[in-house]
Amino acid sequence: MSFTVAIDGPAAAGKGTVSRAVAAHFGFAHLDTGLLYRAVGAKVMEGADAVEAAQALMAEDLEGDLRAPGVAQAASRVAVDPQVRAALVDFQRAFAARAGGAVLDGRDIGTVICPEAQAKLFVTASAEVRAGRRYRELCEAGHEVTPEAVLADVKERDARDSERATAPLKPAGDAVVIDTSEMSIDEAVAAAIAVVAEKRGDRA
Numbered sequence: 001m002s003f004t005v006a007i008d009g010p011a012a013a014g015k016g017t018v019s020r021a022v023a024a025h026f027g028f029a030h031l032d033t034g035l036l037y038r039a040v041g042a043k044v045m046e047g048a049d050a051v052e053a054a055q056a057l058m059a060e061d062l063e064g065d066l067r068a069p070g071v072a073q074a075a076s077r078v079a080v081d082p083q084v085r086a087a088l089v090d091f092q093r094a095f096a097a098r099a100g101g102a103v104l105d106g107r108d109i110g111t112v113i114c115p116e117a118q119a120k121l122f123v124t125a126s127a128e129v130r131a132g133r134r135y136r137e138l139c140e141a142g143h144e145v146t147p148e149a150v151l152a153d154v155k156e157r158d159a160r161d162s163e164r165a166t167a168p169l170k171p172a173g174d175a176v177v178i179d180t181s182e183m184s185i186d187e188a189v190a191a192a193i194a195v196v197a198e199k200r201g202d203r204a
Helices: 015-026 034-045 050-055 069-078 082-096 109-113 127-140 147-163 185-200
Strands: 004-008 029-032 102-106 119-124 176-179
Touching: 004 015, 004 109, 015 029, 015 102, 015 119, 015 185, 029 082, 034 050, 034 069, 034 082, 050 082, 069 147, 082 102, 082 109, 102 109, 109 119, 119 185, 127 147, 176 185
Parallel strands: 004 102, 004 119, 029 102, 119 176
Antiparallel strands: none
């Protein structure tokens, strides 16, 4: 029996943390679809063609340091290419349909990849809050960045993701929006679990 949870949202909103927690709570498999685009972006930075890289993507390509700022920007740029997105659709849909349940997080899961998902969430937060989280994350990973540069990067990615012609970032019409700006991680996770449990018809 498959049950698909689609979790979308902008960068650093907390959707990855929420998605992993939801998957662990219900015993579902989890896929961070952003890693697919980061892996393609990393290959493009090495000189590969974006579409060819997407078509030949392997599981091992999702390993390594794909969180560096340069990779994030490259991922956002290749994600604008309709051919790249098309090349990665089948991979994501096959994962979503696996028996035992699956949680996918990204930018267009509820709107494009899995419009029939039984549970859809859109996890967001203000650009300033997200930039602060991203800045701390990058500093802890040893990257030299400034708060101003990170905020500019977040806003640039938001604009690119929201304004692209193919699969723009936006909540699905039937998605439950969770704004984590003033939430703790535990509160955000609890809110997401409650939504999924309700969609599953779990008894309290």
